[in-house]
Amino acid sequence: MNERADGGSAPQDEPDVNPAAAELAAFVDWFRRVTPYINAFRGKTFVLAFGGKAIAGPLVKTFAYDVNLLASLGIRLVLVHGARPQIEEELREKGIESRHHRAYRITDADTLDCVLDAVGSVYLEIEALLSQGLPNTPMAGSQIRVIGGNFITARPLGVLDGIDLQYSGMVRKVDAEGLKAQLALGNIVLLSCQGCSPTGEIFNLRMEEVAEAVAVAIKADKLVYLTDSQGVCDREGVLLGELTADAAAELQNADWLSPDIRRCLPSIVRASRQGIGRAHVVGYMQDGALLQEFFSREGIGTVISRESLERIREARADDIGALIALIEPLEEDGTLVHRPREVLEREIDKFSIILHDNMAVGCAALYDYGEGVAELVCLAVHPAQRGWGYGEQLVERIQSRARAIGIKRLFVLTTRAVHWFIERGFKLEDIDQLPLQKRQMYNLQRRSKVLVKSL
Numbered sequence: 001m002n003e004r005a006d007g008g009s010a011p012q013d014e015p016d017v018n019p020a021a022a023e024l025a026a027f028v029d030w031f032r033r034v035t036p037y038i039n040a041f042r043g044k045t046f047v048l049a050f051g052g053k054a055i056a057g058p059l060v061k062t063f064a065y066d067v068n069l070l071a072s073l074g075i076r077l078v079l080v081h082g083a084r085p086q087i088e089e090e091l092r093e094k095g096i097e098s099r100h101h102r103a104y105r106i107t108d109a110d111t112l113d114c115v116l117d118a119v120g121s122v123y124l125e126i127e128a129l130l131s132q133g134l135p136n137t138p139m140a141g142s143q144i145r146v147i148g149g150n151f152i153t154a155r156p157l158g159v160l161d162g163i164d165l166q167y168s169g170m171v172r173k174v175d176a177e178g179l180k181a182q183l184a185l186g187n188i189v190l191l192s193c194q195g196c197s198p199t200g201e202i203f204n205l206r207m208e209e210v211a212e213a214v215a216v217a218i219k220a221d222k223l224v225y226l227t228d229s230q231g232v233c234d235r236e237g238v239l240l241g242e243l244t245a246d247a248a249a250e251l252q253n254a255d256w257l258s259p260d261i262r263r264c265l266p267s268i269v270r271a272s273r274q275g276i277g278r279a280h281v282v283g284y285m286q287d288g289a290l291l292q293e294f295f296s297r298e299g300i301g302t303v304i305s306r307e308s309l310e311r312i313r314e315a316r317a318d319d320i321g322a323l324i325a326l327i328e329p330l331e332e333d334g335t336l337v338h339r340p341r342e343v344l345e346r347e348i349d350k351f352s353i354i355l356h357d358n359m360a361v362g363c364a365a366l367y368d369y370g371e372g373v374a375e376l377v378c379l380a381v382h383p384a385q386r387g388w389g390y391g392e393q394l395v396e397r398i399q400s401r402a403r404a405i406g407i408k409r410l411f412v413l414t415t416r417a418v419h420w421f422i423e424r425g426f427k428l429e430d431i432d433q434l435p436l437q438k439r440q441m442y443n444l445q446r447r448s449k450v451l452v453k454s455l
Contacts, residue, residue: 034295036359041294042074045183045218049211050226051082051260054284055122063226064129065138066290067188072142076183078214080191082207083115083122090114102160103263107167107204115167115204119192123148126190147187151175152210154195154203169195169203171210174217183218212267216274223268223276224293226284227260231302243304245272272306278357279304297359297384312397315351315363320344322360323351326380335416336378337443351378352397354390361385364394366401369435372408379412395424403455410455411438413448426451 048067054060071077087105091098091114099106107115130146153173157165172195182189191214193207208225215223232240232248235256243251245268251257252265261281268279282289282301292300315323323344330336344351347365354362362381368374376398381390402410411434412421422428429452431442442448 037295038073040358041221043076044221045076045078046070046222046224047078047080047211047215047218047220048224048226048290049080049082049207049264050284051207052085052087052118052122053228053260054226055081055083055125056085057284059284059287060129061132062287063284063290064126064132066288067130068138068142068144069291070294071144071186071188078179078183078189078191078218078220079126080193080207080211080214081122081126082193083118086118086122087115090118101163101165104157104160104165104168104206105204106163106165109167112167112202112204115194116202119194123190123192130188130190145185145187146190147182148190148192149178149182150196151179151189151191152195152205152213154197154205156197156201156203167201167203169197169205171195171205171213172197174213176217179214179218206263208264208267212271215271215276220276221278223271223279224290225260225264225268225279225281226289227258227264227281228283228285229258229261229281230283230286230289230300231281232257232261232265232304240302241299243302245269245304245306248272248304268304272304277305297356297361297382303357312352312354312393315348315353317345317348319351319353319360320348322353323348323363323378326360326363326382327378329383330380334446336380337446339378352394352401354381354394354397356385356390362390362394364398366398368405368407369437371435372406373435374402374405374407374410375438376410376412379417391420392424399453399455408455409452411450411452413442413450415446415448418449418451421451424453426453 054063067077067079088098091111094110094114096110096114105111127146130144151174152171153175154169155172156167156169159165179189191210193205193210194202195205195210196202211223211225214220230239232243232251233256234240235254248265249269252262252269257265264281268281272279280293280301280303282293286300289300320341324341327336327339331338350365350367352364352366353360362385364379365377366374367377376395379391379394399410411429412426414421418428429450431439431450433452434442434450
């Protein structure tokens with residue numbers, strides 16, 4: 001018997017709580033939940049773009065740790081950095097006026113000297129950060145190779161509206177094969193916001209446009225911008241977690257957006273329309289923003305895609321694992337009746353599945369009993385996505401499938417979601433309204449409610 005400090009017996013109904021064990025269990029659960037993302041991202045190519053403000057900020061060291069982690073997981077990385085605040089500081093120190101036209105810097109010879117000094121300094125700082133390897137840090141024992149080079153060929157912007165932008169330029173060509181060769185060797189490629197022309201001249205480039213051109217040229221899987229905002233927000237300041245490229249195009253000139261967002265959105269829209277499937281905008285002022293964006297279902301910033309991230313389709317044999325992951329917790333708590341895995345495999349064609357960013361988040365199935373009657377079964381949505389309307393979308397999908405094969409009455413058995421189905425047009429009925437085959441299988445111990453909807 002356990003004894004308390006005062007010599008009395010410990011209450012038998014108060015189980016010991018081990019904080020360390022609870023913390024470890026939470027860690028194990030988290031690790032298992034991020035595993036699908038680790039598998040999905042291994043061997044993929046990400047282009048990460050960030051300005052000089054991110055490098056000058058307080059979280060630059062942990063940003064380097066996160067880049068190291070991404071590389072350690074087998075993600076191929078191209079880093080593109082800017083240096084706007086550092087260039088401004090150089091200009092102030094030398095008493096040179098900072099001039100812009102159409103959001104481009106007017107770069108004369110003296111300004112170009114400042115650009116080269118600032119960009120070179122930032123480049124070396126990033127290289128040093130990625131070379132850390134002190135014991136007891138996340139980069140202990142890491143052997144990251146950071147590679148630079150003349151991968152960007154530039155050309156002058158020329159004269160715009162009668163103003164000669166001189167050494168301000170734009171990307172003319174990207175050495176895609178050279179970049180891919182370095183990435184295949186496991187190297188991180190670090191590019192700056194400058195490029196050389198075939199005649200040997202150096203041009204000042206916009207970081208956002210360099211990242212865009214590189215991502216398109218190497219067909220990157222993700223284009224990511226770290227900005228001064230958590231993501232793209234609406235007029236009321238509410239974060240927009242997802243946008244299509246068309247929706248982003250409508251927002252790109254909105255006056256409520258932060259300066260960084262207004263600079264990167266046009267590049268994101270162009271890149272999306274040239275084949276980049278996913279672009280992300282995340283804030284550099286939140287520690288671990290990249291990890292939270294990539295390795296959680298909800299993300300933390302804004303993801304921009306060519307088409308909606310959500311889609312529903314009929315399940316396939318290779319979806320069995322995803323279906324089990326969705327259904328199993330509900331079977332364990334008694335919400336759903338257990339179905340043997342061989343039954344799932346045999347009846348996979350009866351299931352519809354809803355995907356969010358290629359991850360299964362919900363499922364439902366249609367069982368036809370003949371004579372125009374069918375059952376909706378196995379309606380399940382991942383806990384993290386409940387309240388997003390996925391359940392209703394799945395019910396609509398099942399109803400559409402039922403109508404297509406001539407079903408007139410759709411029924412469902414439930415113990416916990418009676419009101420939810422009633423709100424969607426189902427009506428309570430007696431057990432004798434079920435098809436004979438289903439009545440013979442009815443579990444009297446579960447006492448499931450019968451709800452029916454005419455289609």
